[in-house]
Amino acid sequence: MQYQVLIVGGGSGGITAAARLRRADPRLSVAVIEPNDKHYYQPFWTLVGGGIVPKEASERPEASVMPRGVTWIRNRVAALEPDRNAVRLATGERVTYEQLIVAPGLQLDWHKVKGLPEALGKDGVCSIYDYRQAERTWEMIRGFQGGQAVFTSPATPVKCGGAPQKIMFLAEETFEQNGVRGRSRVDYYTGGAVIFGVKEIAAALEKVKERKGLDYHYKHDLREVRPQSREAVFCRTTDEGMREVVVKYDLLHVTPPMSAPDFVKESPLALQEGPLKGWMAVDHGTLQSTVYPNVFGLGDVIGTPNAKTGAAIRKQAPTVVENLLAYRRQASLPKTYDGYGSCPLVTGRGKLILAEFNYKNEMTPSFPFDQAKERHDMYLLKRHGLPFLYWNLMLRGLA
Ligand SMILES: Cc1cc2nc3c(=O)[nH]c(=O)nc-3n(C[C@H](O)[C@H](O)[C@H](O)COP(=O)(O)OP(=O)(O)OC[C@H]3O[C@@H](n4cnc5c(N)ncnc54)[C@H](O)[C@@H]3O)c2cc1C
Structure with a gap:
């Protein structure tokens, strides 16, 4: 051939x-x-x-x-x-x-986190990085009865770097609506060192984080899941070297390492x-x-x-x-190509910050307003406009 x-x-x-x-x-x-x-x-x-x-x-x-x-x-x-x-x-x-x-x-390297392939989809361990597991994720978020909810992001490059935070924002909102937020902690553990690479967007996300009462832990890379004891084991990088940190969870949303x-x-x-x-x-x-x-x-x-x-x-x-x-x-x-990428950061049902930026992490907005603000119209773009653009224009070579 x-x-x-x-x-x-x-x-x-x-x-x-x-x-x-x-x-x-x-x-x-x-x-x-x-x-x-x-x-x-x-x-x-x-x-x-x-x-x-x-x-x-x-x-x-x-x-x-x-x-x-x-x-x-x-x-x-x-x-x-x-x-x-x-x-x-x-x-x-x-x-x-x-x-x-x-x-x-x-490639999603689930296997690089010890215990994760066996634990995924059961007993509070979930991930939106897979078609079927995305549905399981909603079942677990909807059924969460309170306790410790942990969301992770690895130290490797990932597809849609904002998604690990977006799912946490949506989960936190659901916990609030279901009346379990008051008896819950919501924590974000990331292998990265910052909330977001673009400074204007980082500032906007800081406000979302404060409003929702979320705790962020940087330079924490998930290495092991222990479903029996419901523990997540992280490798924390500090100036003094690496340290193991064990965190209890009731719900664990994992973004796997990727390569x-x-x-x-x-x-x-x-x-x-x-x-x-x-x-x-x-x-x-x-x-x-x-x-x-x-x-x-x-x-x-x-x-x-x-x-x-x-x-x-x-x-x-x-x-x-x-x-x-x-x-x-x-x-x-x-x-x-100038490095353009975009991350529609859903911060709740009906709210979104549209981050668009280039290789230099400079904002490259498509719309004539301050995109570093949560907006309803940008949420509608994500929910309805972008899928239409994808299926009907982009995949047909028209956009
Ligand atoms: C949870 C999640 C949220 C996301 N959110 C957004 C978002 O809001 N906005 C956004 O722009 N992007 C988002 N993305 C990212 C976006 O989906 C990807 O960046 C995009 O799909 C990458 O396109 P691709 O062609 O490189 O890979 P893919 O679309 O993944 O396609 C790769 C194809 O290659 C095939 N393939 C794999 N191995 C082989 C092989 N050995 N031989 C032949 N074929 C093979 C696969 O079957 C697959 O069909 C998100 C992704 C996820 C998972």
Whole structure:
């Protein structure tokens, strides 16, 4: 099997790029390798965990989003072989290409927290970072009878860095409405060192934190879950070194550690050193592989210091597609990605702070008002506007 452009992954990035390529040049042979027959709008999982939308609203058949004229290879990539301009499939065949777009998302490393895979979904341990677990999360939040609620965020890069706090805000509001807030503590343990990377948004979140009476603990990385004793074990980084901190919980919402998919880490396309080791090495502006010029990276997999979001992909995909087409013409690469990412920070039912920013953590607002404030219209954008934009415009290569 040989294609002019081969795309690994039929998620947000892969489908958006495929649609844009076909629109730009309908004669181009394009194939997408994607094993899953379902496509997910993952930003809804926060709202599933908050009891606002059913999980089914986030799911559509992959066939319904595959652009016409694009070949769908229903298989899994086992290895990238850029020296041969080929990828090897799980079933052993090779697919060759002229240009490759690598867009397989990231890997959730549940197993890196001891005891977590067994504990997840039972006895108060939940996570919105999975389609089914998002629904379980709401069952646990709704049924919470008071006590210690703990929300975590790891020290690794994560997709939608705001989601671990958003689900806590929604949970806290639910506890209040259910009359159990008065007999509860709500704590946030994060491997990070700040509430949010953008200073204007950080200031706004500080106010939300104060209003809701939440306690934040920085540089705490979850290492173990002990479901029998209902204990979460964190590694705390201090100036003096590492220290173990054991915290009791009645409800534990976990954001797992994340990394590039293993087949990317093991390939010559991965960064070989530095803090982003294992993520795909691309030029931060053109998104071209720094090792193989006929390869481009897109979405959560790339080792760039932007927020890993679908919103970032909306800006990255035109960059990748225009640059790839220019490369085919042997022209210089015309387009530069500025690190745009967006995080619609739901602070409660009907309230949202729309954070939009670039590589430099500078605000890049789309609307002519102070976006660092909680607003109802921005909540409606998240609940209704952005999903419409995603399914009808972005995945069709129109936005
Ligand atoms: C809880 C949650 C909340 C979020 N909230 C927001 C938000 O509010 N706003 C926002 O913009 N973004 C949000 N995101 C992030 C957004 O969903 C992701 O950044 C986006 O989906 C990444 O797109 P991608 O194409 O890189 O990866 P994905 O969309 O995850 O797609 C990757 C695809 O690659 C496939 N794949 C994996 N391995 C292989 C393989 N070996 N071979 C072939 N195919 C493979 C997968 O099956 C998958 O279909 C959220 C995510 C989560 C989980």
